[in-house]
Amino acid sequence: MDMRDTPIVAIDHVTKRFKAHVALDRVSLSLRKGELHAIVGENGAGKSTLMNILFGLQQPDEGGILIDGRQVIHRSPSDAIANGIGMVHQHFKLVPSFTVKENLCLAARPAVRAKLRTDRDVAAIAERYGMTLDPSALTGRLPLAIQQRVEILKALVNEAVVLILDEPTTILNPREAESLYGVLGHLTREGHAVVAVTHHLDEVLRYSDRVSVIRHGTLVGTALTKEMNRDALVQQIVGRSVAVDSRLPGRVDAVGEEELRLEGVSVPGTAFSSGLHAVDLTVRAGEVVGIAGVEGNGQRELFDILAGLRAPVTGRVWTRAMDARQRPIVNLVPEDRHTEGLILDLPVSINLLLDQLDGAAYSRFGVLRHGAIAMRARDLAKTYDVRTADIALPARSLSGGNQQKIVIARALSGAPRVLIVYQPTRGLDVAASEEVLARLRGAADDGLAVLLISSNLQEIMRMSDRIKVLYEGEFAGEIAGVDATADRLGQWMVGGRDADIASRMAS
Numbered sequence: 354m355d356m357r358d359t360p361i362v363a364i365d366h367v368t369k370r371f372k373a374h375v376a377l378d379r380v381s382l383s384l385r386k387g388e389l390h391a392i393v394g395e396n397g398a399g400k401s402t403l404m405n406i407l408f409g410l411q412q413p414d415e416g417g418i419l420i421d422g423r424q425v426i427h428r429s430p431s432d433a434i435a436n437g438i439g440m441v442h443q444h445f446k447l448v449p450s451f452t453v454k455e456n457l458c459l460a461a462r463p464a465v466r467a468k469l470r471t472d473r474d475v476a477a478i479a480e481r482y483g484m485t486l487d488p489s490a491l492t493g494r495l496p497l498a499i500q501q502r503v504e505i506l507k508a509l510v511n512e513a514v515v516l517i518l519d520e521p522t523t524i525l526n527p528r529e530a531e532s533l534y535g536v537l538g539h540l541t542r543e544g545h546a547v548v549a550v551t552h553h554l555d556e557v558l559r560y561s562d563r564v565s566v567i568r569h570g571t572l573v574g575t576a577l578t579k580e581m582n583r584d585a586l587v588q589q590i591v592g593r594s595v596a597v598d599s600r601l602p603g604r605v606d607a608v609g610e611e612e613l614r615l616e617g618v619s620v621p622g623t624a625f626s627s628g629l630h631a632v633d634l635t636v637r638a639g640e641v642v643g644i645a646g647v648e649g650n651g652q653r654e655l656f657d658i659l660a661g662l663r664a665p666v667t668g669r670v671w672t673r674a675m676d677a678r679q680r681p682i683v684n685l686v687p688e689d690r691h692t693e694g695l696i697l698d699l700p701v702s703i704n705l706l707l708d709q710l711d712g713a714a715y716s717r718f719g720v721l722r723h724g725a726i727a728m729r730a731r732d733l734a735k736t737y738d739v740r741t742a743d744i745a746l747p748a749r750s751l752s753g754g755n756q757q758k759i760v761i762a763r764a765l766s767g768a769p770r771v772l773i774v775y776q777p778t779r780g781l782d783v784a785a786s787e788e789v790l791a792r793l794r795g796a797a798d799d800g801l802a803v804l805l806i807s808s809n810l811q812e813i814m815r816m817s818d819r820i821k822v823l824y825e826g827e828f829a830g831e832i833a834g835v836d837a838t839a840d841r842l843g844q845w846m847v848g849g850r851d852a853d854i855a856s857r858m859a860s
């Protein structure tokens with residue numbers, strides 16, 4: 354029998370309620386030795402709750418967990434760890450002022466702490482799993498991708514047989530994600546079971562052995578990945594068919610005059626980014642220009658300059674309409690909707706109109722006109738399909754997809770001519786991503802000039818009329834969207850020096 358047929362863990366008819374809400378309804382799932390088991394489902398489907406129950410962070414109302422056929426009860430994570438289960442959370446729990454070795458010792462059970470006496474011991478364990486880590490580095494100074502490795506090692510030093518990762522690649526760029534799956538491959542080859550929650554179907558199809566789909570708290574099914582395809586997965590996830598492979602082509606007749614132009618724009622780099630070096634770029638009305646690239650190659654600087662957050666050292670930015678101080682006028686969908694896009698504790702209504710509140714329509718003598726705000730906000734929420742029980746609720750209470758719709762509604766209302774969009778679907782589920790992309794495409798067809806900056810190649814290829822690739826602060830190439838292939842773009846993204854980059858990412 355194949356090693357992968359042996360179940361290590363069985364989740365058995367688990368039901369979990371939060372008051373009247375049924376988060377999980379009799380979900381059963383097995384994890385086999387040596388498999389990478391992907392868990393997919395829309396936001397709120399119950400994926401994290403299921404993982405938390407397995408790790409002892411939450412208790413099931415009904416059903417239970419079997420390990421090697423034996424019923425166990427995980428009252429807390431320490432019970433789960435004792436039973437060979439480790440978890441890497443979406444938000445890391447490292448002590449930033451401690452070194453890698455100190456963090457590992459802190460997490461280690463007393464029995465295994467003795468094995469971590471020297472830096473050599475730590476480096477050796479890391480190497481065994483294909484990781485290169487400096488045991489004496491302060492974890493707070495390490496890039497997120499490397500901090501994640503430390504979290505994985507924390508689970509492994511406690512001799513975890515089953516490793517749970519909840520959305521591990523949301524914070525990673527494509528190269529880092531690839532390298533993470535390299536490490537997970539080491540683990541499964543050694544006989545560990547790895548279970549990973551992810552929204553990235555490409556990763557699921559490429560790296561997982563089996564995939565389970567959860568929808569509204571119930572298990573839709575578990576399948577061998579090689580017997581699944583993208584369309585079938587999407588259909589199971591959303592409960593209906595959505596064509597996500599297809600391009601969202603623009604109307605050729607929609608492309609008009611130049612609306613945005615960058616000429617010779619430069620800003621210096623930092624330790625984490627290459628800066629920009631004499632970049633030229635134009636975007637015309639009605640077209641989506643996609644900027645692809647591995648993060649850290651100048652994307653942040655490009656966005657910041659267009660957003661007016663910093664000035665170029667040389668060169669200039671032009672838009673057809675300039676403001677009174679001769680600055681370009683653009684609307685924005687920023688990268689981080691939580692810190693840049695929304696004020697989470699303020700109502701949905703205020704967030705929808707954030708940039709217009711000082712206008713006469715919504716305030717008088719410094720006092721907000723709540724009636725007028727509510728009326729307009731309700732209108733916008735309807736038009737942009739922002740789903741909330743009440744527009745007076747704080748933006749924090751909405752799902753990620755609906756939060757992003759607020760940001761998009763604000764960016765698109767008021768007839769802008771130029772829109773700068775940065776990672777618009779990061780962290781969103783399939784259905785929400787589709788809505789956001791369709792909305793942007795529709796706005797472009799109506800004559801908006803859209804600059805789409807994204808490290809999601811799929812999204813760039815589906816959306817863009819033209820694609821440019823940023824590499825070390827310069828455009829490495831440009832290609833029409835219809836002619837683009839992942840291989841071609843991928844080569845530009847690594848500057849034609851694949852091997853160097855891969856090794857830099859792995860270290």
Ligand SMILES: Nc1ncnc2c1ncn2[C@@H]1O[C@H](COP(=O)(O)OP(=O)(O)O)[C@@H](O)[C@H]1O
Binds near residue numbers: 394400
């Ligand atoms: N501690 C909690 N209290 C109340 N409701 C919760 C709690 N945790 C999760 N939920 C709800 O349970 C459902 C499933 O959540 P979750 O497991 O986080 O979904 P996913 O990880 O698939 O996005 C959601 O509707 C969520 O709002």
Ligand SMILES: [Mg+2]
Binds near residue numbers: 400401402519
């Ligand atoms: Mg979750």
